Amino acid sequence: AQSVTQLDSHVSVSEGTPVLLRCNYSSSYSPSLFWYVQHPNKGLQLLLKYTSAATLVKGINGFEAEFKKSETSFHLTKPSAHMSDAAEYFCVVSFFFNTDKLIFGTGTRLQVFP
Amino acid sequence: GAVVSQHPSRVICKSGTSVKIECRSLDFQATTMFWYRQFPKQSLMLMATSNEGSKATYEQGVEKDKFLINHASLTLSTLTVTSAHPEDSSFYICSARDRNRNLSQYFGPGTRLLVL
Numbered sequence: 001a002q003s004v005t006q007l008d009s010h011v012s013v014s015e016g017t018p019v020l021l022r023c024n025y026s027s028s029y030s031p032s033l034f035w036y037v038q039h040p041n042k043g044l045q046l047l048l049k050y051t052s053a054a055t056l057v058k059g060i061n062g063f064e065a066e067f068k069k070s071e072t073s074f075h076l077t078k079p080s081a082h083m084s085d086a087a088e089y090f091c092v093v094s095f096f097f098n099t100d101k102l103i104f105g106t107g108t109r110l111q112v113f114p
Numbered sequence: 115g116a117v118v119s120q121h122p123s124r125v126i127c128k129s130g131t132s133v134k135i136e137c138r139s140l141d142f143q144a145t146t147m148f149w150y151r152q153f154p155k156q157s158l159m160l161m162a163t164s165n166e167g168s169k170a171t172y173e174q175g176v177e178k179d180k181f182l183i184n185h186a187s188l189t190l191s192t193l194t195v196t197s198a199h200p201e202d203s204s205f206y207i208c209s210a211r212d213r214n215r216n217l218s219q220y221f222g223p224g225t226r227l228l229v230l
Contacts, residue, residue, distance in 0.1 A: 036221075043118060044158075044207070044221035090157065100146065100211070102219065104157040 002027050004093045006105035014113050019078040021108045023065075023091030026072065033074045034092040034102070035065055044090070050074065061085070086112045116142050118210050120222035127198055128230055135193045135225045137208030144210035147191040148219065149183060152205040164191045188213075198229040 007022040025031055035047040048059025055067040065076045074091060091105040117140040127133050137147055145166050150158040162172045162183050170183035180202075182194040191210075195202050205226050209219040 041123075041223060043223045044209075046218070046220075100148070100163055101160060102148075102158075104159075106157045107155075 004091050004105040006108050008108050010109045012111040013081045016080050019081045021076040023074045025093045029095050031093045035076045036090045038088040081112045083112050116220040118220045118222040120225050124226040126228045132196045137191045139189045139210040142212045143188040145213045146211045148209045149193050150207040200229045203229045
């Protein structure tokens with residue numbers, strides 16, 4: 001079965017320090033992987049996506065993620081956190097044979113302290 | 115960018131009544147829209163896929179007679195929760211796929227439903 005696991009339900013960082021949100025996936029097929037961010041009272045916004053091109057993917061707002069097939073991971077990073085980054089982050093996977101169906105991780109709440 | 119709206123943003127209803135939630139793509143045409151449900155502190159679960167002009171495809175375990183979906187135009191899909199009960203209280207989110215951009219789903223802000 002296809003699944004995605006976000007290893008941390010809650011991450012707290014200080015403003016200006018690096019951010020690491022971890023995600024592992026399980027799949028027998030080539031996945032497409034996404035990171036979405038959910039701010040309160042706003043729709044989910046796509047940060048970045050991996051679709052079998054470059055393994056290091058750059059997204060919006062300074063975020064990037066690296067696809068590591070050997071580790072089945074797709075961790076999200078940012079060199080320097082900003083207060084506005086505080087939100088819920090979802091790692092999402094879909095598969096080439098059913099690109100419509102997005103499978104969401106349980107989410108990681110990022111808290112940024114001044 | 116692509117914008118998806120939902121109406122209402124929150125609704126409170128009595129048990130046994132029906133509630134309709136609208137999902138609109140504002141600046142693009144969406145042949146496919148998706149309905150998700152999100153319980154508190156949990157992830158989004160796909161309920162159904164809505165294709166314009168045809169019947170919706172429901173995920174396993176989702177009652178099609180309970181959650182009626184209509185996708186009558188390229189910019190509007192509706193979800194009606196029929197005979198709502200307190201256990202239907204949840205956050206309902208729709209997304210729309212831009213017919214001109216593969217794999218890109220754009221999400222609405224969600225509708226908070228509370229059934230008393």
